Amino acid sequence: AQSVTQPDIHITVSEGASLELRCNYSYGATPYLFWYVQSPGQGLQLLLKYFSGDTLVQGIKGFEAEFKRSQSSFNLRKPSVHWSDAAEYFCAVGAFLGGATNKLIFGTGTLLAVQP
Amino acid sequence: DGGITQSPKYLFRKEGQNVTLSCEQNLNHDAMYWYRQDPGQGLRLIYYSQIVNDFQKGDIAEGYSVSREKKESFPLTVTSAQKNPTAFYLCASLEDRGPYPSGANVLTFGAGSRLTVL
Numbered sequence: 001a002q003s004v005t006q007p008d009i010h011i012t013v014s015e016g017a018s019l020e021l022r023c024n025y026s027y028g029a030t031p032y033l034f035w036y037v038q039s040p041g042q043g044l045q046l047l048l049k050y051f052s053g054d055t056l057v058q059g060i061k062g063f064e065a066e067f068k069r070s071q072s073s074f075n076l077r078k079p080s081v082h083w084s085d086a087a088e089y090f091c092a093v094g095a096f097l098g099g100a101t102n103k104l105i106f107g108t109g110t111l112l113a114v115q116p
Numbered sequence: 117d118g119g120i121t122q123s124p125k126y127l128f129r130k131e132g133q134n135v136t137l138s139c140e141q142n143l144n145h146d147a148m149y150w151y152r153q154d155p156g157q158g159l160r161l162i163y164y165s166q167i168v169n170d171f172q173k174g175d176i177a178e179g180y181s182v183s184r185e186k187k188e189s190f191p192l193t194v195t196s197a198q199k200n201p202t203a204f205y206l207c208a209s210l211e212d213r214g215p216y217p218s219g220a221n222v223l224t225f226g227a228g229s230r231l232t233v234l
Contacts (some may be wrong), residue, residue: 009156034222041226043120043206046161078162090158102210104223105172106158 002027002095006107013081016116019053021110032094033074034104035065039087045099047089050074061085086114118143120226122207129194129201135230137192139207147210148190150224152176154201159206165190174218194231203227 005024013019025031034043048059055067065076067101074091088111092104120141127137141148147166151159161174179198180182184190194201208223 005160036225041204041228042229043122043227044208044223045225046222049222103161103164104159106151106160108156108158 001095002105004009004091004093005105005106006091008110010113011109012113012115013082014056016080019042019076019081019085019112020079021072021089021091021112023076023107024055024072025074025091025093026072027093027095031074033067034092035074035076036090036092037061037087038090038109044090045078052073052091056072063083080085081112081114083114083116086112088112120157120207120209122229125229127229129231129233130136132196134193134195135205135231137194137199137205137231139190139192139226140225141188141190141209141224143207143209143211143224145224146187146213147176147185149210150174150180150182150190150192151160151206151208153206153228154203162192163175178225183188201231202233203231205231209214216224 003026034049034107035047037047038044047063048057050067058064065077067074088109090109091107094102123138149164150162153159161223162180163182165171171182171184181193206228207226
């Protein structure tokens with residue numbers, strides 16, 4: 001069965017420090033992978049996506065993620081965290097629903113706190 | 117600007133009452149989705165619709181109902197049969213151009229509706 005695991009429920013980093021959020025997936029076919037960010041009480045905003053090609057993908061707000069097929073991972077990174085990055089981050093894998101429609105299977109999220 | 121509008125943002129309901137959450141999109145997207153979000157559980161798919169007058173159950177459809185009479189609208193009714201309805205509900209849409217890896221296959225989300233049962 002398809003699934004996404006985000007092993008870290010909560011992470012705290014200092015402002016200016018580097019960040020890595022972990023994501024592992026289980027999917028039988030070529031995975032299509034996403035990272036979304038959610039501010040409190042808001043919807044989800046797409047940070048970046050991986051469909052094919054270069055395994056290091058760049059996203060908005062200075063984020064990047066690396067797809068590693070051998071490790072079934074798609075970790076999110078940022079070299080220097082800003083206080084405004086405090087939010088909840090969700091990793092997701094795209095799955096076919098049938099026909100031409102897809103759905104996203106989400107991990108349980110990682111809540112990021114940023115210390116001054 | 118195009119986007120997805122969910123209303124109301126906050127809703128309180130007494131036990132035993134049905135409630136309907138609105139979702140409207142002006143993106144001209146074909147597919148629409150409803151997800152439920154609970155702390156520590158991520159997002160779970162309730163219902164989805166690929167085209168007008170067609171919809172399918174997702175992973176946790178029990179106690180919910182939907183309709184898709186117009187392309188831009190996909191309301192969700194939380195019925196009294198839903199045993200634990202207090203949650204944050206997110207509507208999303210997708211410009212359905214076929215299977216991946218079309219670049220159009222990215223979900224766009226609304227801002228959500230928080231339902232609290234008293």
